[in-house]
Each structure stands twice: as structure tokens, then as C-alpha cells.
Amino acid sequence: KQEVTQIPAALSVPEGENLVLNCSFTDSAIYNLQWFRQDPGKGLTSLLLIQSSQREQTSGRLNASLDKSSGRSTLYIAASQPGDSATYLCAVDTGKLIFGQGTTLQVKP
Amino acid sequence: ETGVTQSPTHLIKTRGQQVTLRCSSQSGHNTVSWYQQALGQGPQFIFQYYREEENGRGNFPPRFSGLQFPNYSSELNVNALELDDSALYLCASSLTRGNEKLFFGSGTQLSVL
Numbered sequence: 001k002q003e004v005t006q007i008p009a010a011l012s013v014p015e016g017e018n019l020v021l022n023c024s025f026t027d028s029a030i031y032n033l034q035w036f037r038q039d040p041g042k043g044l045t046s047l048l049l050i051q052s053s054q055r056e057q058t059s060g061r062l063n064a065s066l067d068k069s070s071g072r073s074t075l076y077i078a079a080s081q082p083g084d085s086a087t088y089l090c091a092v093d094t095g096k097l098i099f100g101q102g103t104t105l106q107v108k109p
Numbered sequence: 110e111t112g113v114t115q116s117p118t119h120l121i122k123t124r125g126q127q128v129t130l131r132c133s134s135q136s137g138h139n140t141v142s143w144y145q146q147a148l149g150q151g152p153q154f155i156f157q158y159y160r161e162e163e164n165g166r167g168n169f170p171p172r173f174s175g176l177q178f179p180n181y182s183s184e185l186n187v188n189a190l191e192l193d194d195s196a197l198y199l200c201a202s203s204l205t206r207g208n209e210k211l212f213f214g215s216g217t218q219l220s221v222l
Contacts, residue, residue, distance in 0.1 A: 004151070032209065043111065043199055043213035044152070089151050093208045096165055097142075099151030 002027045004092055006100035013080055014108050021075040021103045023090035028068045031093040035064050035075050038087045038102070047088075048075070080107045113202050115214035122221050127188045130217045134181040134202035140164070141183045142211070143175060146197040158183060159206050195221045 003026045013019055023033070032051045036044040048057045050066040050073070057064050063076040073090055087104045091097040112135040122128050134141055140159045144152035154167035158177035172188040181202070187194060197218050201211040 031207075034208075041197075041216075041218070043113070043215045044201075044211075045111075045213070046211060049209060091151070095208075096154040096157070096167060097144075097152075097208050097211075098154070101149070101151045 002030075002092060002094055002098050004090060004098050004100040006088075006090060006103050008103060009101065010104045010106075012106040012108065015080060015082060017080050017107075018076070018078050019080055019105070021077070021088050021090075021105070023073040023075070023100055025071045025073075025092045025098075027094070028071060029094065030068070031095070033064075033066050033073050034091045034093065034097070035062075035073075036089045036091065038089060040087075044089065077105075080105075082107050082109050111212040111214065113200060113212050113214035115198075115200055115217050117217060118215070119218045120220070122190050122219065124190055124192060124221055126190050127186065128190060128219065130185040130187075130198050130200075130219070132183045132185070132200035132202075132214055134183070134200075135212065136181055138181055138202035138204055138212070140203040140206055141177055142201045142203075142208070143183075143185045144199040144201065145169075145194075146199060146216070148196070152199055155185070164206070190221045192221050195219060 035047040048064040061078040087102040091099040114133040142157040143155040146152040156166040177183040197216045
């Protein structure tokens with residue numbers, strides 16, 4: 001059974017820091033891995049999608065990596081800003097999306 | 110704006126009642142998926158519809174059912190509500206069949222008392 005775990009559950013950093021969010025999954029049979037952002041009480045916004053054959057994807061200050069063999073992905077956020085404060089969710093696509101519990105990020109001015 | 114609209118935004122029901130949640134997708138989005146998100150948890154997949162046919166189902170009992178209509182709207186119906194059904198219900202739509210390029214609505218917050 002596929003399980004997705006995100007560490008840490010919460011993170012608070014001062015503005016300007018570079019930070020890394022971690023995601024691990026138990027079964028490497030995935031089509032892709034996706035990172036989402038969720039603001040309080042809102043839906044999800046897609047950030048990055050990494051196909052199973054890819055190693056990383058970049059969008060602006062965000063960079064996501066995928067190591068299928070070890071069942072790990074990281075989301076790197078450069079030069080964090082208060083507007084980055086949100087919950088970040090990773091999900092693996094096995095034909096259905098299986099989500100982790102999320103990392104709640106607070107970036108303090 | 111994702112172009113996906115859910116209604117109502119909030120809803121309060123009592124245990125044993127039935128509820129219908131609605132989702133309106135962008136034109137041309139033939140795939141719609143529904144998720145349940147309990148407080149502090151990640152979303153859990155309920156089911157997906159493609160061109161009005163069920164295209165996969167998660168680990169939810171049959172009292173969770175759905176419909177997708179030709180006008181890109183869809184419904185999630187839950188019968189015999191239980192306290193544990195209290196959650197944020199999200200729908201997501203996509204142009205393609207599957208889970209890439211999903212656009213999520215803001216959700217319906219359901220409270221079961």
C-alpha cells in the first residue's frame with residue numbers, strides 16, 4: 001500500500017532563508033509526483049509536476065527533485081518571502097493521487 | 110482563479126441526513142475528481158469521472174456517489190451522513206484523462222452534527 005509522508009509537519013523561518021521540504025513514499029511504481037500549495041480554507045494550486053522518468057523540475061524560486069529508487073522528493077524554496085506562507089502538499093500519482101499530510105510553512109518578515 | 114466553482118461553500122447537516130455538493134468545471138474539462146480533506150490531513154481521493162463514466166474510486170463506501178453531466182458540472186452525493194464525514198470536499202478538473210494539470214476548486218466545508 002502506497003504511503004506518503006512529509007517532514008517536517010510545520011516550519012517557521014525568517015524571510016530570505018532558503019529552505020527544503022521533504023516528501024517520502026513507499027512504492028516506486030508511480031507515474032509522477034506533484035507538489036501543491038494550499039492557502040487556509042482554500043483549494044490546491046499546482047506548483048510542480050515531475051514525471052517518473054525525470055529527476056527535477058524548476059519554476060521560478062522553486063525546485064523539486066525526485067529520486068524514485070529511494071522514494072524521496074524534495075521541494076527547495078529559494079529566498080523565502082512572507083507570501084510563501086502556506087501548506088505545501090506532495091502527492092504521488094499511481095492512477096489516483098495519494099497525498100502526504102503537508103508541511104505548514106510560515107515565513108516571518 | 111482556476112475556473113472551477115464549488116457550491117455551497119459551507120454546509121451544516123445532522124447525522125443520518127443526505128447531502129449533495131456541486132462542482133462546475135471549465136468548458137472542455139472532461140475529467141473531474143473529488144477529494145475529502147479532514148482537518149490537518151492531506152486530501153483523500155474519493156472518485157474520478159471521465160466523460161460521465163466513473164474512472165476510478167478510492168477507499169470510500171457506496172454511500173458516497175457521484176454524477177458528471179455533459180455541461181461540465183458534477184455532483185458528489187453522500188447518504189446517511191456520519192460525524193466523520195465532516196471535512197473539506199474538493200473537486201478538481203482536467204482537460205486530460207488522469208491526474209495531470211489539475212485545477213482545484215476552493216471546496217465545500219461540510220460539518221455534520
